[in-house]
Amino acid sequence: MQVHELAPDQNQRGMTVITGASTGIGRGLAIELARRGEFVALLARRQNLLEEVAASICAAGGRAIVRPCDVTDRAQVLAAFEELERKRGPIERVIANAGGGYKVPSERLSGADVEAMLAVNLVGAVHCVEAALPGMLARGRGHLVFMGSLAGEVGLPQAAAYSAAKAAVARLGEGLRVDLQPRGIDVTVLMPGFVRTRDRRKRRPFEMPLARATARMTDTILDRRPICRFPWTLVALLAVAAILPTRLRDALLRRTGKRAVRSRG
Ligand SMILES: NC(=O)c1ccc[n+]([C@@H]2O[C@H](COP(=O)([O-])OP(=O)(O)OC[C@H]3O[C@@H](n4cnc5c(N)ncnc54)[C@H](OP(=O)(O)O)[C@@H]3O)[C@@H](O)[C@H]2O)c1
Numbered sequence: 530m531q532v533h534e535l536a537p538d539q540n541q542r543g544m545t546v547i548t549g550a551s552t553g554i555g556r557g558l559a560i561e562l563a564r565r566g567e568f569v570a571l572l573a574r575r576q577n578l579l580e581e582v583a584a585s586i587c588a589a590g591g592r593a594i595v596r597p598c599d600v601t602d603r604a605q606v607l608a609a610f611e612e613l614e615r616k617r618g619p620i621e622r623v624i625a626n627a628g629g630g631y632k633v634p635s636e637r638l639s640g641a642d643v644e645a646m647l648a649v650n651l652v653g654a655v656h657c658v659e660a661a662l663p664g665m666l667a668r669g670r671g672h673l674v675f676m677g678s679l680a681g682e683v684g685l686p687q688a689a690a691y692s693a694a695k696a697a698v699a700r701l702g703e704g705l706r707v708d709l710q711p712r713g714i715d716v717t718v719l720m721p722g723f724v725r726t727r728d729r730r731k732r733r734p735f736e737m738p739l740a741r742a743t744a745r746m747t748d749t750i751l752d753r754r755p756i757c758r759f760p761w762t763l764v765a766l767l768a769v770a771a772i773l774p775t776r777l778r779d780a781l782l783r784r785t786g787k788r789a790v791r792s793r794g
Contacts, residue, residue, distance in 0.1 A: 542567070542568070542621055543568075543618065543619040543620060543621025543622070544567075544568045544569065544570050544594075544613065544617060544618065544619070544620055544621060544622075545562055545567045545568065545569050545570070545620075545621060545622040545623075545624065546569075546570045546572060546610070546613065546620055546622070546623045546624065546657070546661070547559045547562070547569055547570070547571060547572065547624045547626060548572045548573065548598070548600050548623075548624065548625055548626050548627035548653065548657060549572075549573050549600075549626040549627030549628060549676075550569070550571035550572060550573055550579060550582060550626070551571070551573035551574070551575045551578035551579050551582065552573075552578060552726070553724075553726035553727070553739070554626060554676070554721075554724055554726060554739070554742065554743065554746075555573070555624070555626040555627065556578075556582050557726075557739050557740065557742070557743035558624060558626065558743050558746060558747060558750075559571055559582055559586065559593065560582070560585065560586060560589075560591075560743075561743045561744060561747045562747055562750070562751075563586040563589070563591030563592065563593055564589065564591060565747065565751065566591075567622075568592040568593075568617075569586065569591070569592070569593045569594075570593070570594050570595075570596060570613050570617070570620075571583055571593055571594070571595050571596070572596050572597070572598045572600070572609060572627070573597070573598070573627065574597060574598070574599050575597075576595065576597040579595040579596075579597065580595055582595075583595045594613070594617065596609045596612065596613060600625075600627045600649060600653030600654075600656055600657065601648045601649055601652065601653050601656075602656075603656045603659070606653075606656040606657060606659070606660050607656070607659065607660050609660070610657070610660035610661055611660070614664060619664060619668060620661050620664060620665070620671070621670070621671060621672060622671065622672040622673075622674065622750070623657050623658070623661045623671075623672075623673055623674065624674040624676070624750070625653065625654035625657045625658075625673070625674065625675050625676060626674075626676040627649060627653055627654075627676075628649050628650035628653070628654075628676055628694075628698075629649065629650070630646045630650070630688065630690065630691030630694060630695075631646075631691070632687045632688055633687060633688075633689075633690060634687055635686075635687065635689060638689060638690060642690050643690045643693065643694075646690045646691055646693075646694040647693075647694050647697065650676075650694040650695065650697075650698055651694055651697045651698055651701065654675055654676075654698060654701065655701070657673075658673060658705070661673070662709075662714070665713075665714050666712060666713075666714070668713075669712065669713040670713045670714070671713070671714045671715070672714070672715045672716075672717065672750075672753055673702070673705060673709070673714060673715070673716045673717070674716075674717045674718075674719065674750055675698050675699070675701065675702040675716070675717070675718050675719065676698065676719050677695050677696075677698045677699040677702065677718050677719060677720045678691075678695040678698075678720060678721060678722075679720050679721065679722045679758065679763055679764070679767060680692050680695050681693075681694075681695030681696035681697075681698065681699050681720070682696070682699075682720070682767050683767060683770065683782065684782075685782070686782060686783055698718070699718050699720065702716050702717070702718035703716075703718065706718075706755060715753040715755075716755065717749060717750060717753065717754060717755060717756070717757070718755065718756050718757075719746050719749065719750075719756075719757050720756065720757060720758040720759075721737070721742055721746070721757075721758075721759060722734075722735050722736075722737065722759060722760050722763040722764075723735060723736040723737065724736065724737050724738075724739055724742040725737065725738050725739055726739055734763070734785070735760050735762050735763045737759070737760055742759070745757065745759055770782075
C-alpha cells in the first residue's frame with residue numbers, strides 16, 4: 530500500500546496519526562487538528578473516504594496524508610507506522626480512535642461479540658502503541674491518546690460488551706500513563722458521552738453535536754491533559770449513580786438506559 534501525499538511536507542512538530550479517521554469523531558478530530566496546524570496522518574480501512582477527508586483538509590490549507598489500515602491486524606499496523614515514519618518523519622502523537630460497538634441482548638451475548646469489540650477498541654489501540662512507542666521512547670517525547678467512553682464507567686443495559694471494552698481502554702491508558710509519563714510520553718484518555726456523528730431518528734441522552742465534541746477533545750489533546758470526560762450533566766449523573774445503592778442504580782439504568790444503547794456511545 531502506498532502513502533498518498535496530498536500536501537508538501539513542512540512538518541516541524543512531527544505528525545499526528547489518527548485511526549478511524551474516515552468518518553465520525555475521527556474525521557472531525559482530523560479536520561479540527563489540521564485546522565489548528567497539526568500535520569495529520571489518516572488511517573482506517575476505507576481509503577476512498579480517507580482521501581475525501583484529506584482532500585477537504587488540504588483544500589482548507591491544512592496538511593494530511595492517507596494510509597489505509599485495519600487496526601485489528603498487527604502486521605498491517607506495524608507496516609503502516611513504519612512506512613509513515615520512513616517517508617514523513619517522526620510520529621509525535623497517536624490518537625487510537627478506531628472503534629465502536631453494537632447492542633447485544635444479554636441472553637444472546639457471545640464470546641465472538643466480546644472478541645470483536647475488544648479486537649478493534651482495545652487490541653487495535655495496543656497495536657498502535659506497539660508501533661509508535663519505541664520511536665517515542667528513543668526520542669524521549671510523544672503523546673498517546675485513547676478513545677474511551679462514558680459507557681465504560683457503568684455497565685449499560687444491552688451494551689455490556691461495549692461497556693467492558695471501553696472500561697478496558699480507559700484502564701489501559703491509565704496504566705500506560707503511570708509508566709510512561711516520567712519517560713516523556715504523555716497519555717490522554719478521552720471519555721465522551723453520546724456524540725451526534727450521524728442523523729438519527731431519536732436523540733440520545735445528553736447527545737453533543739459533533740463539532741462541539743471535537744473542539745472540546747482537540748483542546749484536551751493539544752493541552753496534553755490526562756483525561757476529558759463530558760458532557761458535565763452525564764458526568765454528574767454518573768457520579769450520583771455511583772453512590773446510590775446498587776439495586777436502585779441498576780433499576781434506574783434498566784429504565785432510562787434502554788434508550789441510551791440504541792447505538793454506539
Ligand atoms: N459517537 C459516539 O456517541 C461515541 C461516544 C463515545 C465514544 N465513541 C467512540 O469514538 C470512536 C469513533 O466512533 P464514531 O462514533 O465516530 O463511529 P464511526 O463513525 O463508526 O467511526 C468509526 C471509525 O473507526 C474505523 N474503524 C472501524 N474498525 C476499524 C478497523 N478494524 N481498522 C481501522 N479502522 C477501523 C472506521 O473506519 P473504516 O470502517 O473505514 O475502517 C471509522 O473511521 C469509537 O472508538 C467509539 O467507540 C463514540
